Amino acid sequence: MDSIMKEFEHLKIQLEELRKATDSFGSKVIGAGGFGKVYKGEVLHSKGRSMIAIKRLNREFGQGDPEFLKEIMMLSRYAHKNLISLLGYCDEDGEKILCTSMHLMEASIAI
Ligand SMILES: Nc1ncnc2c1ncn2[C@@H]1O[C@H](COP(=O)(O)OP(=O)(O)OP(=O)(O)O)[C@@H](O)[C@H]1O
Numbered sequence: 001m002d003s004i005m006k007e008f009e010h011l012k013i014q015l016e017e018l019r020k021a022t023d024s025f026g027s028k029v030i031g032a033g034g035f036g037k038v039y040k041g042e043v044l045h046s047k048g049r050s051m052i053a054i055k056r057l058n059r060e061f062g063q064g065d066p067e068f069l070k071e072i073m074m075l076s077r078y079a080h081k082n083l084i085s086l087l088g089y090c091d092e093d094g095e096k097i098l099c100t101s102m103h104l105m106e107a108s109i110a111i
Pocket of ligand 1: 030031032033034035038053055084100101102103
């Protein structure tokens, strides 16, 4: 897994940055899915600073490293204005977090 992750090194976001943006994952929840809770927060990422969706893997949901990697590879492969895009990820201190562009419909409800 480590060698594959090297390809995505430029997308890494510090855990501290994500903690700051989400009040240490204490608030700003905008949804929950098969991966765990999804938060919103303003973060400095690969394309600048903006409000993004922060998807934090919860291992109790049965998801693990293979699903995390699969999602990074899938999201980074497709770029289209109508699709959410991968802006970064965090793999630090046992945390696995995906950062994506905000889905506009969801964003208008959540912000
Ligand atoms: N990029 C995003 N922008 C806005 N809201 C989002 C975004 N991603 C997720 N959400 C919110 O979080 C919820 C859960 O998303 P998530 O992608 O984890 O769920 P899912 O569709 O069950 O997929 P998966 O099973 O792969 O986790 C969504 O229904 C939505 O409300």
